[in-house]
Amino acid sequence: MAGRKQRHLYNSAHEAARAGRLLSTQVRTVVGVAGIVVILGAKGLTIKTPPTGTTVMTARQLLPWLARRPVVLGPRQITALSAVAARPETWRRTTSNLVDPGFVRYEFAKLRAAVESARRRRIGWVLGLFLGGPVVVNTLFYAFPLLVRF
Template identity: 35%
Template sequence: MTANATSMRQRHAAQAVLEELFGDESHRVERGRLARVFGRPPLTPSGMAWYRGAQGEIAVGRMLDTLPGEWTVFHALPVGTKESDIDHLVVGPGGVFTINTKHHRAKPVWVANRTLMVSGQKQPHIRNAEYEAARVTKLVHARLGLSGRVLPVVAIHGAASIVVKERPDLVAVLDARRLRQWLLKRPVQFGPEELTRIVTLVDDPGTWRTTASAPCDQMLARFDELDGDVRRAATRRSLWSFGTLVAAGAALLVAAPPLLTAVFTSATTSLMP
């Protein structure tokens, strides 16, 4: 089937990421029984990066899907001639928004104007968000003749902290947990008629690049299974690490009396005339 055969609203959050994750076998690790017992991850480092990306997009997608009925949410819209996609596109009374979701688990994020750094490393998230919004702005202007700018958003999921020293001029950088509330507080930009026209354009498969895809329900089921494997492996590694620490502590306690005796004897001998 084609991913955009009838309606773009049929696409699920992280669909493009899941297609890559499950479509490339190099992301997976073959594990024997012993490897499973010791908690070896089922994914390569590249696979884990795609997995984390899917986690973030699915979490943000679920939150966006709870917006009121006058808002319409699209996920994983294929754009351009390559494999790029728009993570989420939201159309509502407050405007049109392209949302670039980034999962930076337990890492600090720092923003100053057009510079965004994660754990001290500069990332192109702001530039990419601007580019996505510009694409959709051009589309809306050309096809519908509507004025106004599509607003780009970078939604950060799972970060340890987000420090914004200077807000970017065009891009909103937000903790993903604040995204829904932020959208609902936007001043009204479009009435019902304009919203209908925009949603119809975005929902039309002919507006976007056609891509082949497996049924989304199957991919989500596979991701749930993979997610369980990843979590179980992490739990096993934690248990083995804890067990190692306990064993080391026990060994130290057993060795402590002789060690203390030796230290005391040495110190006493050195003080004798």
């Protein structure tokens, strides 16, 4: 794309294989998944060598391509597969450990308090240097001649 190599073909094939494995595991039957890369806004598309594992097409070619695909699943299978695909846990590597929202709010409140405390401390240091700096410089300025005499 624009003279730069991209990994879209590899990623599409990889994600299609992954989706097929995950869906097959959930529905306990083999689910075929096709990798597709759709180029948007292209006036034309020239493919010198068709890639393996992925179909490349323009946005205009997508609907006719889908219409030509053979019907493989029945209505019940489509409903079951759609339900499995809609569940977030289908796509995660590990099941999420849900945390009580009250605990999350409590932890965020503690974090907010720590940040606020650090902000106040930082302001205190800046004010201390701003107000105390001239006193220290003035003291050294007048005390230094006295110290040099001895």
